[in-house]
Amino acid sequence: MAKDNGVSLSVIKRLPKYYRYLESINDRGIVRVSSKELSEITGLTASQIRQDLNHYGCFGQQGYGYNVRELMDELSKIIGVDKEYKMVLVGFGNIGHALFQYKSFKDLGYHIDAVFDLEAKDATENDPEVISIDKLAAYLKENKVDIGIISTPKDASQEVCDKLCDGDVSGIWNFSPVDIKTKNDVVLENVHLDESLFTLTYFINSPEDFNF
Numbered sequence: 001m002a003k004d005n006g007v008s009l010s011v012i013k014r015l016p017k018y019y020r021y022l023e024s025i026n027d028r029g030i031v032r033v034s035s036k037e038l039s040e041i042t043g044l045t046a047s048q049i050r051q052d053l054n055h056y057g058c059f060g061q062q063g064y065g066y067n068v069r070e071l072m073d074e075l076s077k078i079i080g081v082d083k084e085y086k087m088v089l090v091g092f093g094n095i096g097h098a099l100f101q102y103k104s105f106k107d108l109g110y111h112i113d114a115v116f117d118l119e120a121k122d123a124t125e126n127d128p129e130v131i132s133i134d135k136l137a138a139y140l141k142e143n144k145v146d147i148g149i150i151s152t153p154k155d156a157s158q159e160v161c162d163k164l165c166d167g168d169v170s171g172i173w174n175f176s177p178v179d180i181k182t183k184n185d186v187v188l189e190n191v192h193l194d195e196s197l198f199t200l201t202y203f204i205n206s207p208e209d210f211n212f
Contacts, residue, residue, distance in 0.1 A: 007055045014052055017042060019075045026068050034065035084109045088145050088169075090160050091152035092117040092130050095175050099149060100128065112149070114139060133160070140167025147171045154178035 021041050025033055035046040042049070053059055056078055059071050076082040087105075089096055089112050099105075100112055114131055116139075121130040131139065139145075140163070148164035150157050150172060157176035164172055164186070171187040174180055182188045203210040 011052050011055060014044070015075060015079055018049070018052070019072065019079060019081070022068055022072045022075065026072055030068055032065050033068055037065070081108055084111065085146040086144060087112045087147040087149055088114045088116065088136075088139070088164075089149045089151065090116045090133065090136065090164070091150060091156075091176070092127075093151060093153075096149075096151035097127070099151060099175070110147070113143070113145075136160070136163050137167060140164070140169070145169050147173060149173045149175065150180070151175040 018038070021038065022033075025041070035049045038044075038049050039046040053071075057074070059066055059074060073082075087110055089100055092100070092115050096115070096117075100115060105112065112128075115128050116133045116136050117130045118133055119130070120132040121127070123129040145164075145167065146169065148160075148167075148169045148171075150160050150164075152160055154177050157174065157178055158180050161172060161174070161180045161182060165183045168184070169186060171189070172180075172182055174188060174190045175193075177192065177194070179190050180188070
């Protein structure tokens with residue numbers, strides 16, 4: 001699997017889409033799929049799909065297409081979902097609560113091992129134990145954490161980010177309504193729900209631009 005170092009961000013962001021559709025195809029017992037069939041399912045062109053996958057190696061065969069299970073396995077390695085990840089969630093408001101309750105994380109190997117907020121709370125039948133945010137630094141010192149999830153109000157997010165970076169996390173998934181900056185080469189993914197909604201309403205009002 002030879003990776004092309006010139007892979008663009010747009011290609012990288014399409015890989016999870018391919019994986020998700022392949023997973024659906026595999027669940028239906030389909031053994032092989034052509035780029036044309038993938039095109040019909042994903043809405044992308046067959047040429048685009050082939051170009052995207054060719055950045056990472058030659059997976060298909062002319063006249064046969066792609067072996068669904070084998071391509072899924074290769075994409076899982078490329079994306080990194082062939083591994084287990086330990087995560088902490090900081091901020092247990094509405095978004096934090098929804099993220100914790102999302103069952104697919106655990107199925108994919110993403111485990112939220114601890115939850116932090118301003119005030120500690122005992123575990124209940126529906127909610128986990130919530131640890132005081134004052135203990136975050138100590139927890140990170142004693143436990144290896146791969147990903148920190150931030151769902152705090154914006155005035156607290158950068159401070160939390162700094163603590164996570166100092167605690168040697170590998171990546172941060174930020175749901176707070178402000179862009180933050182990491183240090184120590186920590187990877188950052190900002191998720192702004194309002195921007196996604198704004199994009200939707202843009203295309204509702206300018207349908208002529210919705211051509212992809």
